[in-house]
Amino acid sequence: MTKTLNLPGGTPLPLIGFGTWQLRPKTAYESVRAALEIGYRHVDTATLYKNESDVGRAVKDSGVDREQVFVTTKLRPQDARHARRTLESSLRMLDTGYVDLWLIHWPTGQDELVSTWEELLSAKDAGLVRNVGVSNYSPALIDLLTKATGQQPAVNQIPWSPAEHDPALLEEHRDRGIVVEGYSGLNNTDLNNPVLTEIAQRHGVTSAQVVLRWHLERDIVILPRSSRPERIAANFDLEGFDLTAEDVAAIDTLG
Template sequence: MLRMTKTVNLPGGTALPLIGFGTWQLQPKEAYESVRAALEIGYRHVDTATLYQNESDVGRAVKDSGLDREQVFITTKLPPQNARQARRILESSLRLLGTDYVDLWLIHWPTDRDELVSAWQELLSAKDAGLVRNVGVSNYSPAQIDLLTEATGQQPAVNQIPWSPAQHDPALLEEHRRRGVVVEGYSGLKNTDLHNPVLTEIAQRHEVTPAQVVLRWHLEHDIVILPRSARRERVATNFDLQGFDLSPEEVTAIDTLA
């Protein structure tokens, strides 16, 4: 049975599903098959990047899914070294993805300081042209976000950064919340010891896996997650997070794994 995932509204009103499917390191065939499986299972948010070199496979999977384009939230990312050719890179991404627009376009990591603002202006220009619906950043600090906002009057909708129990930083999360910037967490499972007794005990209590506990913990903090797998059963369990809730005490216990 398809379960609708919770969403968060971006500043422009676009609904961003809190559970996304990541495609980093997925080779072309894997990317196609995994995204097809993810969409069949119920994911409606797919994350790729120019550097992943699988945009065409992601786009083909979305098209072959039979879903309307409007039903799938697609993110791709601009390599910072290509910031001066941003529009050309975006047009290439759109061709490969087989779409007229992407829902979110991010700068993959900060450019050199003297190009931070000009690169951000390129993303804003693409948004004004209707090629992207929302723009944001990845791996930026709050100070870098402020620099962009002060220079242009428009702040990133999203900052995609590594996040896991071991990296949990309530102050950093609050810095983003105060600015109205949505946090997308990546590598949450990769950077976590899933054999930690705190996680295994909570998992046993809820009859789920430790990985599901970690992903659910992100959702309890309203952090967007981007789990990735090439195995259909893992793709499915990573999405199956709405049949249980973590208690405040369990969330706090996981917070303190940092």
């Protein structure tokens, strides 16, 4: 079983998620099916990705109980004025009565920041989504939403990698009790960096596995994506080794 973090409402969020950005329909279906077969129980999509129906079909065809799969989708800022309609369309395409997490994909214009957040909260109250959050928001913007509504995002999904490691930013999220989901952790990393290759060699794993494990050591949710079954499996296989405190510190310095 993948390690989970509990979101404020008590929903367990698996630390290892499967990302579907840039996966075309047929590939998205096959990759999500492969991921669920391997053991992933967290799948991340978005209106922008145009693959929600393929993701939904893969979850349904996998034979895994819907309650066991944590599904995230995201609202594009340009859809903010008809947020509920967009969500209902996402639910139809995903062929499910609810999503586990609905995020605003990136900040809207200043005048729509609060009203869009209120739309997400209202969808949660209606039972269409179990948790709500944001993506690509600064702590200052998060505070603005919280102050206006008394309810803060459960999650902020932001770019995170050894090169972008920012202890102060992480601390700001921790202080607020907000889970950080890191995206593009492998994309934004030079996997041939000698620090990573040395650690990987010592543990008998790949540099990619080292980077993903480094995220987990910090309780940062990861969303690796791949269309290759062996890569999908390797990205999930992170339990067989532990990074030492020295390893983690060395990777931290790559920023």
